[in-house]
Amino acid sequence: MLNWIKEFFEMYPPYQPKFSFLLHKQYSHDTNNLLPYADDEALEFLQYMNKHGYLDNTMLMIMTDHGARYSQFRTSYQGKLEERLPFMSIRMPPKFQQQYPHLMRNLRLNSHRLTTPFDIHETFLNLLDFHSHQGEYQSKTKRSYSLLQLIPETRRCEESAVENHWCTCLEWSHISLTSSVIEQFGQAAVHFLNYFVRDVKEKCAQLTLYQILKAHQASIRNKKKQFYQIQFETRPGNGQFELTATYNQSTQTFDIKKTSLSRINKYGSTSACIAHKRPEFREICYCSMNAKMSRHS
Structure with missing residues (x-):
């Protein structure tokens, strides 16, 4: 991929405007352990771009779409921040830095x-x-x-x-896993998951709540609405999720949105039966064939 960028700059003259956006996930998508192998490759690329003057008139942005969010690490507070605070580095051309210091x-x-x-x-x-x-x-x-x-x-x-689910500025306090509002939230969350994949319910197993792992309430002064966040596990498949939702005090109901849901453990090929035709359901669906195989094993 880095060679492609080199060829891209070599192909077109310096004065011609260019834009390139590339995604590289070979080393770091599933683990941090392979990242050191990318050090020399990245250094060589940056030195090449600088030596040939390609960075003299180029804004260079190196960023990630998220940090480490796999295995048990994701269930921790640091793992939560990793998902929400991706790395970003910006390097402006030297002439721009000199001409526009403000x-x-x-x-x-x-x-x-x-x-x-x-x-x-x-x-x-x-x-x-x-x-x-x-x-x-x-x-x-x-x-x-x-x-x-x-x-x-x-x-x-x-x-x-x-949205509140992605906001790292909120202050959260622990709340009892056995409180009535959290138990209600857990049941509402699983109902939402099953309803969300209703179009493929013949292929996806009906999920049930196995356990609530963590529960928090946001410190927001609002008498009509409260904000809660839970981590919970479902069966079959042992899927683990993190969900943030608004609790309406007057109606005593939760307002749940798909955009406020995170899958926090790997689902691998457990949703293979719908992965190609309905990729938006991959993190939720647990294929019924997997459940049948588990019962017979």
Whole structure:
């Protein structure tokens, strides 16, 4: 893949605008143990790009879509943060750094503030329109900033279109696993999983709640709504999930969304029966054929 980027830059002249977005997962997707093998390869690539002047007029971004989120590590608090706080590194061309020190200052300060993928997109819009606007750049939407703008220290998840499930700014407190609201949440969660895959219920086993592993409540001052998060395990298949939901005090019901659900242990080929035709169900579905084989083994 890195050779492809080299050829990409070699093929087109320096003055021609270029954009490349590539995903490399060979070394790190399932384990961190192989990452050292990528060190020399990555170093050689960066030295090559710098030596040939390809970085003189290029914004280079190296980022991940998530951190380590596998095995028992994911059930820990650190594993939760790894899923929500991916690594990102940005290197601007030397001439840009010299010509626009105030923008570089903003970029560095923003590394210590709440940022989202929406901001990355806004940054691209900023750069594509860089010389046409006068004065400070104005974001196209309220939910995002260019990373070259100074992001407010007081920025919150809700104004950045970040759902509570993915927000790392919230304070959570432990709550008893046997409390009535958590027991209700657990049953509602499993009902949601079964309902979500209802279109393929003839292939996917009916899930039941085996146990609730962890339970937390967000410290938010809202008399009408409360926010809860649980880690729970289902049978058959021993699927483990993390789910965040809003509890409506007046209706005493949970508002559950698929976007607030994380699968926190590997599902491998247990959803192979629907994986190609309905990939959106892979992390939830446990194929009925697996359940039948388990009973007969």
